[in-house]
Amino acid sequence: xxxxxxxxxxxxxxxxxxxxxxxxxxxxxxxxxxxxxxxxxxxxxxxxxxxxxxxxxxxxxxxxxxxxxxxxxxxxxxxxxxxxxxxxxxxxxxxxxxxxxxxxxxxxxxxxxxx
Numbered sequence: 001x002x003x004x005x006x007x008x009x010x011x012x013x014x015x016x017x018x019x020x021x022x023x024x025x026x027x028x029x030x031x032x033x034x035x036x037x038x039x040x041x042x043x044x045x046x047x048x049x050x051x052x053x054x055x056x057x058x059x060x061x062x063x064x065x066x067x068x069x070x071x072x073x074x075x076x077x078x079x080x081x082x083x084x085x086x087x088x089x090x091x092x093x094x095x096x097x098x099x100x101x102x103x104x105x106x107x108x109x110x111x112x113x114x115x
Contacts, residue, residue, distance in 0.1 A: 010037050045072075049080035 011032070019030035041062065048058050055076075059069040 006037075045076060046079055049076060050082070052080060055080075 014032035014035065015030070016025065017035075018033040019025050019027045021033065022030050024030055045058050045062055048061070049055065055069075055073060058076075059072065062072075064072055
């Protein structure tokens with residue numbers, strides 16, 4: 001698709017989107033949506049990362065070359081860390097620590113296997 005085609009389609013789509021967001025979908029005089037195509041790409045990749053989509057998958061969807069993916073990992077690397085924080089928090093849960101606590105207790109009591 002030539003660049004002019006998607007730009008024209010984008011501009012045409014912004015007009016009804018602006019009207020719909022104002023709650024007046026039939027208003028032909030409503031101002032167009034104040035949003036750039038780049039803003040949608042940014043929102044899409046941010047939401048994918050926030051929902052746990054692997055960075056490599058996001059990079060493929062966005063069409064990033066390996067060198068661009070490295071740059072973008074620095075820019076967006078902080079997004080989507082909620083799952084990592086939850087994984088670390090799991091270490092504090094009693095049910096998770098049960099088996100490990102028993103092993104540490106036996107070790108401290110000298111019930112470990114000698115070498």
